[in-house]
Amino acid sequence: MLQFKDKQIDTAIFDMDGTMFDTERLRFRTLSQASQELFDKPFTEAVLMGSLGLSATKAEELAKQHYGDAFPYAAIRRRADELELAHVRAHGVPIKPGLLPVLERLRKSGLKMAVATSSRRAIAEEYLINANIFKYFDLCVCGDEVTRGKPHPEIFLRAAEALNSLPERSLMFEDSENGLRSAADAGGVAILVEDIKPPSPEVAARAFARYADLRGFLADLSDWTPKMAMPAVTDPFPQAVNQLxxxxxxxxxxxxxxxxxxxxxxxxxxxxxxxxxxxxxxxxxxxxxxxxxxxxxxxxxxxxxxxxxxxxxxxxxxxxxxxxxxxxxxxxxxxxxxxxxxxxxxxxxxxxxxxxxxxxxxxxxxxxxxxxxxxxxxxxxxxxxxxxxxxxxxxxxxxxxxxxxxxxxxxxxxLTEEALVRQLRIKRDLYEKNVAAVRESAADHAGWGDDLGDAQMEAITPIVNTLRDAGEPASALAPLHLILFHAETDMPLYAQRGGNLLEHLRQIDTVDDIGEIQTLKNRLWNGTHAVIGWYAALLGYPTIGHSMGDARVQALMNRLLDAELAPALQAAFPAMASRLPEFIDTFRRRCELAFKDPCARVARDPLRKLQRDERVLGSLAMARAQGVEASALAFGAALAVHYALHHPDAGDDAECLAIREIYAQRGALQDVLAWRGDYHGQPYAGLDPVQDAEEIAAVQWHFDRLQAEGERYLSAPALDEAFA
Structure with missing residues (x-):
């Protein structure tokens, strides 16, 4: 049961042509072509437009009123069916935008569903199967199965009755004037989805709701169906594929x-x-x-x-x-x-x-x-x-x-390019092995149809062989995974609220003030992550995960998170205090498992991370403003410059090279921290030598010791002394 606006709904009944499928224009072309072939004249636009939504019998009566009793309507319709089917088989059924999400939401809301179409069953079923939407419907009522076609309500009444439903509990989707009259006269909750020819104003007024297309209805429907909860990592993706x-x-x-x-x-x-x-x-x-x-x-x-x-x-x-x-x-x-x-x-x-x-x-x-x-x-x-x-x-x-x-x-x-190349070589060898296995299996089953008659085998063998040949490469490729990324398991993507689309995407958590989440992450995670990356790289570790077994790295992380950032953030942003423990625990857990996260990647771009209001120096200024002693953050900023100047991997990083050039001019740390040059077309946001003198002095104290003592200053005893 679905609550839609003020209606209780348990059934949805859809017209087909013009409502679900954009086939009315195609039908116009094929009818005109067939009429030209068999009657030497195409249909006029007046006859085509007037026949929208009519049963075959009613459409024939209309055509003969214009062209006379000798008009071969039945033969023209059969020929038009042939032309239309040929087009659909070659190019597929043109589906109306928004159809698949609408069908999915209605079906997953527990509704019974039917098709009520003026088309013949043979045509209707082929189209529904071709479009891969037959699975959504419990039954079809077709134009060749009713006594009185649209605009009579018989077809909708029969569909509702067959589903053990009442018309007043049934959404009835139509695009044409005749169809809308049929649905409204049946007593259904008529939904008008406009197509080629909008109904007259008096008929359109009988619709419960009116939309320019199915996407408009979907926007309303989304407000009356629940947003799915945040997925788990292992949750499957939706099977249904939309047109977006x-x-x-x-x-x-x-x-x-x-x-x-x-x-x-x-x-x-x-x-x-x-x-x-x-x-x-x-x-x-x-x-x-x-x-x-x-x-x-x-x-x-x-x-x-x-x-x-x-x-x-x-x-x-x-x-x-x-x-x-x-x-x-x-x-x-x-x-x-x-x-x-x-x-x-x-x-x-x-x-x-x-x-x-x-x-x-x-x-x-x-x-x-x-x-x-x-x-x-x-x-x-x-x-x-x-x-x-x-x-x-x-x-x-x-x-x-x-x-x-x-x-x-x-x-x-x-993955690195080297790892990707190795993987591709292995996958190629497995693919060739799989192709051979598929072909061997096909040969083993060559006699699969021995119990069929000769005529049946003669008809079906070419079809099966075609499908088998087409399926060999796909069958061989299907078991192979191309692993490109290693990821942790956190799911939400936080986004600033605004825009209807974002409110319905399952993995996006919209918030009123994204600035709070940004500040929390930038200060708590990004700064700590960068400092740990520089420190671990200087200690010689390849990845963050490997470095977490070192007590020195653990001690620095604990001081940054627990002794400096958490109290400073709680004082500066008391509204975010409740989020702090969860964010801290999540970050620690990630770092402990980050064996695929290279320190060189985390340590890159130190110039960007040392800007005035960025993750490290911005956090240092915030802590000092809140009266929180932040020697670990000052040490982290010193590590950034020391890493850029001395680490072997830094020679491949453009920003590390830039820091080396700036420092080489006078050998002064202040020149790096207070640099004001061009940064990708914008002025670099360096510290102010006067306004930020205390922050510069705090970083300078650690930097001097790093330069003078090198590896000894990276050791645990020296750090304990520095942070005492």
């Missing part, structure tokens, strides 16, 4: 190892028909496209999760990247901050194309790990739009684009 597309602009660790999962869960009822991602890594792109899917490994659960319906495009292909913003319902922007300026023009191009093509709203999930990231991206895109379009058009585009601030709570690492 989602995109990931930047197929790195977050994009591939997290956002792809968020989109695959979608609203819990259906998943996107395609997820498009962009990357500049040709090996990664070709590997995913070869499989059509990839897997994420959750080591703590020994579980591999497969993301399907994937297509990866070249990040340098501007038309394709712009096309993501033109065609998709949601785009996750997972690029480094420094890449936004160069990509803003491409995004602007896609948004302009979107406005010209259809004008639907777009949600952009900004996964930037930066407070104010969404506004930062919006400003960049607005500037790019303003350089090519009039102000009024820019405002219209931006008004239809929701740049959404997010907070990610998962740690993900990507």
């Amino acid at each position: 597309k989602a995109a990931i602009h930047g197929f790195g660790a977050m994009g591939g190892g997290y956002l792809a999962q968020v989109f695959s869960h979608w609203d819990g009822y259906t998943r996107p028909g395609e997820i498009i991602a962009s990357t500049g890594n040709a090996l990664l792109r070709e590997a995913v496209n070869a499989f059509g899917r990839f897997s994420v490994r959750y080591g703590s659960l020994a579980f591999d999760q497969t993301i399907e319906n994937m297509r990866v495009i070249d990040a340098a292909d501007v038309p394709c990247v712009a096309g993501m913003y033109r065609d998709c319902e949601i785009v996750a922007l997972c690029l480094p901050e420094q890449a936004i300026a160069t990509q803003a023009e491409v995004i602007a191009q896609g948004l302009a194309e979107r406005r010209a093509a259809h004008g639907r709203p777009l949600t952009v999930l900004v996964v930037l790990n930066k407070v104010g990231g969404a506004q930062f991206v919006r400003d960049q895109v607005a500037a790019a739009l303003a350089s090519t379009l009039p102000a009024g058009e820019c405002e219209q585009i931006l008004a239809r684009t929701h740049f959404c601030e997010t907070v990610v709570t998962r740690i993900v690492s990507k």
Whole structure:
């Protein structure tokens, strides 16, 4: 039973052509072609429009009124059926946007469901099977099975009765005037979904609700059906595939190892028909496209999760990247901050194309790990739009684009190229072995039809052989997993509330003030993670997980979390105090299991992390403002510069090289911390030598000892003395 507005509903009955399938235009073409072939004249538009929603008998009467009694309507209709079936078999049934999510929600709400169509059963069943929606319906009542066709209510009454339901408890979906009259006269809860020819105002007024398309009804229905709870890692993705597309602009660790999962869960009822991602890594792109899917490994659960319906495009292909913003319902922007300026023009191009093509709203999930990231991206895109379009058009585009601030709570690492190449070689050998096994199995079953008659075998053997040949590569590839990412198990993606779509996506937790979650994560996790990364790398550990067995690393983490950050955050943001224990426990658990998380990855980009209000120095200033002694945070900032200057891996990091150049000029730490040069087209937010003198002095104290004592100062006794 479903409560929909003020109605109690237990049944849904759907018209087919024009309501579920966009076949009315196709039907017009095939009828006109058949009439031209058999009568030497096409149908007029008046006859075609007048026959919408009519039974075959009524449509024949209308045609003969226009063309005379000799008009061969039955033969024309049969020929039109042949032409239409040929088109559908070649190209598939054109499904109306929003249909699959509607069917899924209604079915999972416990409703009984039927089709009530003027089409013949043979046509109706083929279309329903072709479109893979026959499974949703308990029964069909067809035009060749009723005495009186639409606009008479018989077909809807029979469908409701066959489902042991009452018309007043039945949603009855129609697109045509005759169909709507049929549903309303049956006493049903008539839902008008407009198609080619809207009903007259007096007939349309009989509808309980009226929508421009099924997506409009879905928006209402979503408000009356529950949002599914946050999924567990091992929950399967929805089986039903909708017609929507989602995109990931930047197929790195977050994009591939997290956002792809968020989109695959979608609203819990259906998943996107395609997820498009962009990357500049040709090996990664070709590997995913070869499989059509990839897997994420959750080591703590020994579980591999497969993301399907994937297509990866070249990040340098501007038309394709712009096309993501033109065609998709949601785009996750997972690029480094420094890449936004160069990509803003491409995004602007896609948004302009979107406005010209259809004008639907777009949600952009900004996964930037930066407070104010969404506004930062919006400003960049607005500037790019303003350089090519009039102000009024820019405002219209931006008004239809929701740049959404997010907070990610998962740690993900990507396989190295070397590991991916090794994996591909192993998979290739297994694939060839599997192909041989499939062919051997097919040979063993060559006599499967010996008990069938010769005529039956002659008819079915070509079909089976075709399917077998087509299935060999797929059968051999199916058992193979392409593992690309290692991830921890935290599920929620926090997003600033706003935009109807986000409220219904299963794995997104919308909040009123994303700034609180950002502050908590940035200060508590990101800063600690970076400091531990620098420290563990300097101690010689390959991954964060390995370093957690070292008492020195544990001691530094405990001091950062428990003695400095937690009390400072509680004092600065008392409303968030209740979240602190959970966030701290989650972070500790992740680090303990992060054996796939390289220290070199965590330690990269130290210049970005040392900005004035960023994760380390921003936390140091916050702690000092709250009267909390924060020597571990000052030590962490000193570690960042020491790592950039001395660690062997730092030579491959552009920001570490930049720190070396700045420091080399005078050999002064202050020059690095207070640097004000160009940072990816923006002024770098360094410390102020006067205003931030205390913070600089605190970092300088630890840095001098690191420079003078080196490894000895990284040892536990020295640290205990420094933090005493």
